[in-house]
Amino acid sequence: MTFLRLRDDKSDYDLYETPPVDFIPDSDIGFYATQYDANDLATCYANGFFPWPSPSHPVIPFYCPRKRFVLRPADLHVSHSLRRTIAKRTFTIHCDTAFCDVIVQCATTARRHEAGTWITNDYIDAFCDLHDRGIAHSVEAYDDDGTLCGGFYGTCMGRIFGGESMFTRISDSAKVAFVHFVQRASDFGFQLIDCQDYTPNMKRYGATMIPRSAFLQALATFRDDPVDPDMWKF
Numbered sequence: 001m002t003f004l005r006l007r008d009d010k011s012d013y014d015l016y017e018t019p020p021v022d023f024i025p026d027s028d029i030g031f032y033a034t035q036y037d038a039n040d041l042a043t044c045y046a047n048g049f050f051p052w053p054s055p056s057h058p059v060i061p062f063y064c065p066r067k068r069f070v071l072r073p074a075d076l077h078v079s080h081s082l083r084r085t086i087a088k089r090t091f092t093i094h095c096d097t098a099f100c101d102v103i104v105q106c107a108t109t110a111r112r113h114e115a116g117t118w119i120t121n122d123y124i125d126a127f128c129d130l131h132d133r134g135i136a137h138s139v140e141a142y143d144d145d146g147t148l149c150g151g152f153y154g155t156c157m158g159r160i161f162g163g164e165s166m167f168t169r170i171s172d173s174a175k176v177a178f179v180h181f182v183q184r185a186s187d188f189g190f191q192l193i194d195c196q197d198y199t200p201n202m203k204r205y206g207a208t209m210i211p212r213s214a215f216l217q218a219l220a221t222f223r224d225d226p227v228d229p230d231m232w233k234f
Contacts, residue, residue, distance in 0.1 A: 004059065005031040021047035023064045023212065032059040035122070038129035045135075045155045045162060046223055048216050050196055053120045063196075068215040071193040071207040073186035078179055079204065085172045086179065091141040091149070093180045095232045099131040100124070102138040102151045106165040119165065127164075130155065137161075137232055139181045141173035150174035152181075154194075158225035160218065161185060162194040163202075178205070180234075188231045191222050 004013040005020050013032075019040055020031050030049055033040070044050065044062055053060040078086075107119035130136035134156075141150035150173025152166030168174040182193060182205070195202040198209065 002034045003031050004033070019044050019047075019049065019062065021049055023048070023216075028063050028065045029061045030064050031062050033062060034059055036060065036126060038126045038133065038135075041126050041130060042133075042135055046157055046219075048212075048219055050162065050164075051123065053118055053123055055117075055120055064212060064216075065197060066212045067209045068212055069195040069198045069202060069207050069209055070215065071182070071195055071202060071205055073182050073190050073193060075206040075208075076179070076182045076186070077204065077206040082172065082175055082179065086176055091143065091170075091173050091176050092146075093177050093234065094140050094142065095181075095234050096131070096137055098140050098148055098151075099136070099138040099153060100128045101148060102140060102153050102167070103127055103165075105148070105151070105167040105169075106153070109167040109169070127153070139177045141170075141177040143170060143173075151177050156227060157219065157223040159190045159222040159227065160192045160194060161190055162196070184231065184234065188228055189225075192218055 003016040003019055005016065006013055016031070021043060023030050033051070036051070041051070048064045049062045051060050051062050103119065103124050107117045107124065127136050131138070136153060136155050138153040139151055140148055143149045149170040150166070150168045152163060152174055154161055154163040166174040166178065185193065194215070195207050
């Protein structure tokens with residue numbers, strides 16, 4: 001694999017065979033990749049970097065933002081309307097029952113104000129590999145007919161879960177799945193849900209911005225903590 005980092009004088013790029021995971025103080029982007037695999041992704045996520053690929057660009061930027069949007073599970077806010085939806089038990093929530101299907105749904109579900117998708121085939125292949133290794137997990141919402149109708153996926157680094165993307169086929173399905181997961185994560189001692197960048201949706205749940213230094217300190221503290229396997233059994 002080839003990784004590129006812009007030199008300080010911006011005259012050219014230095015090449016690396018492995019991800020250069022030390023961050024650049026005045027930049028949200030740490031480096032670029034022409035190609036990557038599951039091993040590279042595992043290294044990147046363990047050090048606070050995540051890819052943001054685009055099918056139209058040959059190089060993939062890897063970000064470690066100077067400000068990180070995170071949710072502390074204990075701070076989860078659930079609106080009254082969503083509480084009423086949850087109380088109706090419209091959806092059945094499970095974990096890791098359709099991981100690759102969830103990613104494909106996230107890639108193909110149409111979204112307002114978005115054209116195309118950043119979830120490329122290489123990205124899907126690498127994440128399905130991470131799932132096989134127990135690093136990536138999905139949470140699914142099923143309707144009364146047992147049809148997958150919402151969900152999300154992300155990475156687990158010890159007691160920090162990094163959310164990647166979610167999709168909804170039936171209104172509120174992914175929201176119910178997310179609330180169920182965060183409440184369970186709190187019960188199992190998770191410290192942070194990494195939302196990566198600001199979104200109004202995550203803001204409604206209580207997510208806040210923290211400095212990169214605070215996030216990386218938390219990641220270094222909790223990424224090697226063991227997680228009870230029962231966390232994922234629902």
